[in-house]
Amino acid sequence: MNFDRLVDRKGSNCHKWDTRPDVKDIPDDLIPMWVADMDFEAPEVVIDAIVERLKHKIFGYTFPGHSYFKSVADWWEKRYGIRLNEEWIVPITGVIPGLATAVESFTSVNDGVIIQPPVYWPFRDVIELNRRAVIENNLLEENGYYTMDLDDLEKKVKFAKALILCNPHNPVGRAWRYEELSGMANVMQRSDLLVISDEIHADFVFSGKFVSSLKIESLHDRLVVLSSPNKTFNIPGIRNGYAIIPNEDIRQKFWRAVHAHSMRPNIFSMVVTEAVYSQGEKWLEELKEYIVENFKIVEREINGFKGIKVRFPEATFLMWIDFRNSGMKNPYVDILKKGVWLQDGKAFGTNGEGFLRMNVATPKKLLLKALRRIQEG
Ligand SMILES: Cc1ncc(COP(=O)(O)O)c(C=O)c1O
Numbered sequence: 001m002n003f004d005r006l007v008d009r010k011g012s013n014c015h016k017w018d019t020r021p022d023v024k025d026i027p028d029d030l031i032p033m034w035v036a037d038m039d040f041e042a043p044e045v046v047i048d049a050i051v052e053r054l055k056h057k058i059f060g061y062t063f064p065g066h067s068y069f070k071s072v073a074d075w076w077e078k079r080y081g082i083r084l085n086e087e088w089i090v091p092i093t094g095v096i097p098g099l100a101t102a103v104e105s106f107t108s109v110n111d112g113v114i115i116q117p118p119v120y121w122p123f124r125d126v127i128e129l130n131r132r133a134v135i136e137n138n139l140l141e142e143n144g145y146y147t148m149d150l151d152d153l154e155k156k157v158k159f160a161k162a163l164i165l166c167n168p169h170n171p172v173g174r175a176w177r178y179e180e181l182s183g184m185a186n187v188m189q190r191s192d193l194l195v196i197s198d199e200i201h202a203d204f205v206f207s208g209k210f211v212s213s214l215k216i217e218s219l220h221d222r223l224v225v226l227s228s229p230n231k232t233f234n235i236p237g238i239r240n241g242y243a244i245i246p247n248e249d250i251r252q253k254f255w256r257a258v259h260a261h262s263m264r265p266n267i268f269s270m271v272v273t274e275a276v277y278s279q280g281e282k283w284l285e286e287l288k289e290y291i292v293e294n295f296k297i298v299e300r301e302i303n304g305f306k307g308i309k310v311r312f313p314e315a316t317f318l319m320w321i322d323f324r325n326s327g328m329k330n331p332y333v334d335i336l337k338k339g340v341w342l343q344d345g346k347a348f349g350t351n352g353e354g355f356l357r358m359n360v361a362t363p364k365k366l367l368l369k370a371l372r373r374i375q376e377g
Pocket of ligand 1: 036200
């Protein structure tokens with residue numbers, strides 16, 4: 001796969017390239033590096049699977065067959081060392097729809113739901129739009145390295161019914177270790193809280209191994225894991241995902257809510273899941289090498305440059321860049337004016353202020369052009 005190839009995405013109603021931030025006086029040729037989708041074409045197996053299904057020419061109601069469940073279970077076994085019981089898998093239309101379904105099903109209006117900012121902002125939206133209360137258990141930061149604050153978590157649990165965990169964590173790039181997950185699980189168990197574990201970035205772990213919340217067996221009676229091949233294979237527009245729920249009562253309740261909203265994945269999402277999970281590994285390994293090279297380029301070009309700090313992430317294809325000592329008053333706007341659209345750290349929580357998130361899943365040529373603009377700025 002040639003990840004250097006620059007594909008013109010403009011004019012495809014693309015969220016990343018066909019929208020602009022609401023800020024005046026920014027260049028027309030803005031380089032967007034905000035939303036977390038990649039500028040790379042999906043692997044050939046995706047195209048082949050869709051074309052094959054298209055040739056059938058009938059697109060009636062369908063259901064996920066046994067091969068779908070098997071492909072998910074096989075992927076989890078070979079990539080993360082966990083053999084899933086196929087009955088635990090509930091197909092859905094995406095991780096965020098799954099998150100909303102879990103919040104609606106297992107908490108009531110005005111209940112508290114804990115998140116760990118700075119964190120992927122739709123978590124907050126899902127909680128608030130469903131009229132639940134956000135409870136913040138801020139992560140602790142030291143030299144750009146983030147850890148969970150379990151003492152604070154212990155204080156907050158009495159106001160909450162559930163915790164939404166981001167594992168691996170977007171935007172801080174942590175891949176939580178077994179001991180950290182165990183510590184969190186102990187607090188959850190003592191206080192009888194549900195854990196909703198968003199594991200969509202599981203395939204992008206670069207140091208150590210991905211540890212799913214499913215590895216913590218004591219969590220199995222209070223756990224909803226959500227994931228999808230969308231991030232991994234750059235197919236989020238296909239709308240696709242699944243929940244993994246070991247506990248039968250929790251699973252049945254989740255199933256009922258999924259059915260109540262008729263949240264069935266479409267035909268293409270099912271054939272694509274099977275295709276990438278059975279034939280996509282080689283492409284993924286090449287992609288990960290490319291992303292590591294891009295991390296190194298960003299580190300080399302801007303870490304230490306005028307007080308900017310950036311740390312090699314353990315996971316995700318996103319870099320969380322610290323501008324707090326750069327002397328810039330508003331780095332988000334200043335960098336926009338130089339022609340690079342990064343994600344404003346504030347969107348991830350008040351403790352994201354002074355940071356910007358950069359999506360490095362883009363051809364090197366474009367990445368270098370963006371870094372030059374930032375340096376010149
Ligand atoms: C942590 C996290 N969860 C969920 C999503 C989106 O999931 P979906 O498109 O399947 O709803 C993203 C996308 O960036 C993400 O970073």
